Amino acid sequence: MASFEQAASLAARAAVKSVKNQFSPQERMAAIQRIEEEELQFLPEPDTMKTKLANMCRENKVAALSGVVLAVMTFAIIFAHKLTSYDPNAVNLMERLLPPSPAHWCGTDDLGRDIFTRILYGGRVSLLVGVIPTAISMVIGVLLGMISGYIRQLEAVIMRLADIVLAFPSIVLAMVVMYTLGATTTNIFIALSMIGWAKTARVVRSHTLSLREQEFVEAARAMGVKKGTIMFRHILPNCLPSLIVLFTLNIPDAILSEANLSFLGVGTQPPDSSWGLMVSQARTFAQSSPWMLIFPSLAILIMVLALNFLGDGLRDAMDPHGR
Amino acid sequence: MNRSEVLLETRNLTKEYQLKNNFGIRKKQVVHAVSGVSIEIYKGETLSLVGESGCGKSTLGRLLLRLIEPTEGEIIFEGQDITGYSEKEMNQVYKEIQMIFQDPYASLNPRMRVRQLIGEPLITHKVCQTREETDKRVKDLMHMVGIRPELIDRYPHQFSGGQRQRIGIARALALNPRLIVCDEPVSALDVSIQSQILNLLKDLQQELYLTYLFISHDLGVVHYISDRICVMFLGKVCEIGQTEEIYKNPLHPYTKFLLQAVPSMDPDKRQQREHILTGEIPSAVNPPSGCRFRTRCPYAKEICRTSEPELKSFGTRKAACHFAGAG
Amino acid sequence: MEDALLQIRDLHTTFYTRDGLVRAVDGVSIEIAAGESVGIVGESGCGKSMTAMSLMGLLKKPGKVDGGTILFNGQDLTAMGPKERRKLMGNRISMIFQEPMTSLNPVTTVGRQVREALLLHNKEMSRTQARDRVIQVFQLVGIPDAAKRYHEYPHQLSGGLRQRVMIAMAMVCDPGLLIADEPTTALDVTIEAQILHLMKQLQEEKGTAVMMITHNLGVVAQFCTRLYVMYAGKVMESGTVREIFKNVCHPYTEGLMRSVPDMESKERLYNIRGMVPSMLHLPKGCRFCPRCQYSMAKCFEQEPGLYEPSPGHLVRCFLFEPEKGEESHEQK
Numbered sequence: 001m002a003s004f005e006q007a008a009s010l011a012a013r014a015a016v017k018s019v020k021n022q023f024s025p026q027e028r029m030a031a032i033q034r035i036e037e038e039e040l041q042f043l044p045e046p047d048t049m050k051t052k053l054a055n056m057c058r059e060n061k062v063a064a065l066s067g068v069v070l071a072v073m074t075f076a077i078i079f080a081h082k083l084t085s086y087d088p089n090a091v092n093l094m095e096r097l098l099p100p101s102p103a104h105w106c107g108t109d110d111l112g113r114d115i116f117t118r119i120l121y122g123g124r125v126s127l128l129v130g131v132i133p134t135a136i137s138m139v140i141g142v143l144l145g146m147i148s149g150y151i152r153q154l155e156a157v158i159m160r161l162a163d164i165v166l167a168f169p170s171i172v173l174a175m176v177v178m179y180t181l182g183a184t185t186t187n188i189f190i191a192l193s194m195i196g197w198a199k200t201a202r203v204v205r206s207h208t209l210s211l212r213e214q215e216f217v218e219a220a221r222a223m224g225v226k227k228g229t230i231m232f233r234h235i236l237p238n239c240l241p242s243l244i245v246l247f248t249l250n251i252p253d254a255i256l257s258e259a260n261l262s263f264l265g266v267g268t269q270p271p272d273s274s275w276g277l278m279v280s281q282a283r284t285f286a287q288s289s290p291w292m293l294i295f296p297s298l299a300i301l302i303m304v305l306a307l308n309f310l311g312d313g314l315r316d317a318m319d320p321h322g323r
Numbered sequence: 324m325n326r327s328e329v330l331l332e333t334r335n336l337t338k339e340y341q342l343k344n345n346f347g348i349r350k351k352q353v354v355h356a357v358s359g360v361s362i363e364i365y366k367g368e369t370l371s372l373v374g375e376s377g378c379g380k381s382t383l384g385r386l387l388l389r390l391i392e393p394t395e396g397e398i399i400f401e402g403q404d405i406t407g408y409s410e411k412e413m414n415q416v417y418k419e420i421q422m423i424f425q426d427p428y429a430s431l432n433p434r435m436r437v438r439q440l441i442g443e444p445l446i447t448h449k450v451c452q453t454r455e456e457t458d459k460r461v462k463d464l465m466h467m468v469g470i471r472p473e474l475i476d477r478y479p480h481q482f483s484g485g486q487r488q489r490i491g492i493a494r495a496l497a498l499n500p501r502l503i504v505c506d507e508p509v510s511a512l513d514v515s516i517q518s519q520i521l522n523l524l525k526d527l528q529q530e531l532y533l534t535y536l537f538i539s540h541d542l543g544v545v546h547y548i549s550d551r552i553c554v555m556f557l558g559k560v561c562e563i564g565q566t567e568e569i570y571k572n573p574l575h576p577y578t579k580f581l582l583q584a585v586p587s588m589d590p591d592k593r594q595q596r597e598h599i600l601t602g603e604i605p606s607a608v609n610p611p612s613g614c615r616f617r618t619r620c621p622y623a624k625e626i627c628r629t630s631e632p633e634l635k636s637f638g639t640r641k642a643a644c645h646f647a648g649a650g
Numbered sequence: 651m652e653d654a655l656l657q658i659r660d661l662h663t664t665f666y667t668r669d670g671l672v673r674a675v676d677g678v679s680i681e682i683a684a685g686e687s688v689g690i691v692g693e694s695g696c697g698k699s700m701t702a703m704s705l706m707g708l709l710k711k712p713g714k715v716d717g718g719t720i721l722f723n724g725q726d727l728t729a730m731g732p733k734e735r736r737k738l739m740g741n742r743i744s745m746i747f748q749e750p751m752t753s754l755n756p757v758t759t760v761g762r763q764v765r766e767a768l769l770l771h772n773k774e775m776s777r778t779q780a781r782d783r784v785i786q787v788f789q790l791v792g793i794p795d796a797a798k799r800y801h802e803y804p805h806q807l808s809g810g811l812r813q814r815v816m817i818a819m820a821m822v823c824d825p826g827l828l829i830a831d832e833p834t835t836a837l838d839v840t841i842e843a844q845i846l847h848l849m850k851q852l853q854e855e856k857g858t859a860v861m862m863i864t865h866n867l868g869v870v871a872q873f874c875t876r877l878y879v880m881y882a883g884k885v886m887e888s889g890t891v892r893e894i895f896k897n898v899c900h901p902y903t904e905g906l907m908r909s910v911p912d913m914e915s916k917e918r919l920y921n922i923r924g925m926v927p928s929m930l931h932l933p934k935g936c937r938f939c940p941r942c943q944y945s946m947a948k949c950f951e952q953e954p955g956l957y958e959p960s961p962g963h964l965v966r967c968f969l970f971e972p973e974k975g976e977e978s979h980e981q982k
């Protein structure tokens with residue numbers, strides 16, 4: 001073979017040259033090992049959640065700002081009792097329908113209650129309604145979605161159930177639940193969880209369907225790993241980035257649904273407040289005292305927009321094909 | 324090598340896929356992925372499955388591990404028919420048969436560290452009791468395949484393609500299997516890395532007395548690694564026998580053309596036109612009648628259309644062609 | 651070679667990534683004469699595809715050509731405006747890609763796609779004229795039932811036929827230079843032989859120069875007259891295929907050749923140790939030295955120049971550095 005004969009002559013040439021260069025095999029190995037050691041140090045850092053978030057903040061300023069806004073709002077809502085001296089439910093007929101002033105930053109409502117205070121306290125309900133039903137519905141959705149995607153026999157049953165839920169106008173379904181169970185905050189959670197899971201289940205199922213065909217899932221099967229373990233160790237962690245995004249995008253949905261329910265009178269009950277309820281109550285005063293309508297609407301708007309921007313930013317940051 | 328000892332055997336193994344029939348508007352279509360394949364794998368040997376895309380070689384490899392369920396036929400491992408085994412019984416078989424995958428990027432879960440990747444079979448089959456024991460075994464395996472044990476906490480994307488394939492090999496070795504199905508383990512790798520992995524596989528075979536079923540389309544690689552080869556075309560075995568014999572004197576016309584199609588490394592030996600096979604690979608949905616290769620075969624006669632050639636013995640090997648051995 | 655069709659001189663292409671500069675192409679000079687077939691060989695990440703992308707002006711974002719000239723027929727492509735350049739691309743210089751499925755639009759018939767490519771550069775041509783020409787080219791590239799295939803969609807064709815369509819699209823304007831980026835890697839061996847044979851035939855008939863980018867040394871031995879071997883962004887060895895295959899000089903090329911299992915011997919395969927260095931962090935001195943079995947002290951310190959052991963055969967290796975007193979062929 002031509003190249004093999006040539007090797008002998010290359011080696012011979014190298015032997016002559018290296019004698020002239022006075023370089024022993026030991027020195028050579030040491031030099032090589034030094035370089036390989038350096039290379040090892042230089043291996044890229046893993047793309048952890050932390051670095052991904054840091055990159056997102058650097059590259060997507062809107063998303064980063066949205067994150068800050070959400071943090072501030074959450075903080076204000078949690079520490080509402082420290083931030084304001086007014087009682088949200090104390091009626092003061094002397095100070096009805098006052099426009100915004102240094103004493104009442106957002107004015108007062110028809111019963112003389114401070115609107116800023118009510119927004120802060122109402123935010124508690126809205127935030128809980130945003131987070132808890134979303135979390136519950138996502139847990140249900142992830143489980144059912146993963147099962148229907150991985151275990152073929154159950155697919156038809158679960159997905160048809162999801163289709164039924166999705167085929168209903170969600171607000172009608174929620175109203176039916178609220179009317180039958182009664183209008184309490186817990187029941188809002190139940191109602192919203194019941195309609196929210198189907199969307200998550202669909203997303204997770206489609207992820208599972210594509211992941212189950214991946215070689216690493218096949219490899220796990222070839223090792224005799226059990227179905228449940230495959231689902232929780234191999235499939236679920238790889239769905240996680242989309243789930244985080246989905247979570248941020250589902251919260252505004254839930255907040256708006258609660259607002260709709262309250263507006264229709266089956267959500268939060270007076271004298272407690274939620275943002276949706278405040279908007280609903282303000283509608284009769286929209287012309288004479290617009291501040292009653294504007295400020296709670298603004299709170300919903302900012303919260304929903306910030307969550308959407310953050311969700312979009314997270315989606316881009318988590319996408320492994322994004323860069 | 325002990326010829327007489329068969330480790331795994333397939334009898335008339337068949338896999339057919341039903342295509343959706345569009346609400347009965349179109350006729351039901353069946354993809355014949357693997358049709359009646361009977362092969363034997365001897366202990367300690369490397370048997371290679373060779374063929375072009377769509378010939379069913381990867382499907383056959385997966386059928387052996389029952390990652391795909393066969394439509395028909397039997398798989399006999401160590402004298403036991405494992406075709407009807409339950410999931411629990413199969414788990415015992417997985418200790419003995421392992422698999423190395425083609426794509427070193429897709430076959431490792433991107434969200435697991437090397438420690439978990441190689442440790443997973445150990446934990447699944449409760450081979451190692453304690454965490455320390457598992458770690459030690461993982462590090463030994465890493466050392467065995469040539470990855471520095473210090474890298475145990477890295478994620479797969481921090482490694483190059485060749486190193487990932489080494490991780491895949493370590494994972495396959497973790498349970499001390501006897502048979503490893505290698506599905507195109509080097510075709511995604513660069514030339515210089517490919518030779519490293521091939522040599523590693525050869526060394527491991529010597530050391531651990533492994534048996535390989537090596538699936539590949541690269542005839543150079545197959546020549547280097549295998550003791551026997553099995554050439555497949557459209558789900559059927561064309562020719563099976565000792566590597567040297569087949570490379571020197573192919574009996575089936577398809578084998579001959581396949582060998583001639585490999586571009587030679589010698590610039591003075593340029594390919595002749597008459598050595599190039601014309602036409603495309605026929606579809607597995609409606610394979611040609613009779614001999615499946617006849618539409619591309621320049622020697623095809625009437626008999627090839629009407630009757631299907633049997634796999635006939637010619638000394639130590641077998642070929643499925645009406646004219647094999649007739650010159 | 652004064653009358654070269656394509657002259658790439660000292661081309662530098664850099665990717666400005668978040669983690670640092672990646673010099674994907676680091677001072678590459680390549681010449682291709684009219685009608686010649688030249689192979690560019692190397693492993694993944696050696697910069698062979700990036701050279702072609704720089705040439706075609708297809709570099710994606712953090713990448714930029716920041717040095718060197720690309721002369722095509724005496725015109726400098728790097729100095730050209732995008733509009734002028736677009737006129738040349740697909741017309742005088744065309745390219746075929748590795749994956750024939752993803753480079754064709756799945757929702758348009760193949761005939762129409764090739765016709766659009768033709769009409770783009772021949773504005774005066776009528777549609778029926780263009781159609782007839784496309785069918786003619788389809789026949790030329792060996793597509794059976796060309797008139798029928800004209801109306802089919804990419805998914806209806808097999809991989810081999812799709813690559814033939816890609817070749818037809820590249821050849822429809824009779825380009826002077828065809829860049830083929832791993833044109834047969836995704837194909838089966840018997841189909842690969844068909845496609846290589848077709849390209850050879852077209853090249854001889856039309857006098858098109860071909861730049862064949864591949865990792866397969868067999869393809870180069872079969873197809874090309876000259877060859878450039880690249881490693882980590884630099885040309886390591888260049889010369890005629892016959893010269894390099896018979897008288898290999900660079901240790902990397904030698905290692906590559908000996909790493910390929912051939913069908914004659916079963917001797918243990920040669921291994922090039924280690925792996926390709928990260929382009930973000932290249933070793934000092936010669937880029938290949940940590941993997942080279944002959945490396946000397948000098949190799950770890952200095953970068954070798956190009957030396958000429960025999961006329962037309964250039965090697966970037968200190969083994970071929972002329973000694974004092976020897977005649978110097980040194981290039982730079």
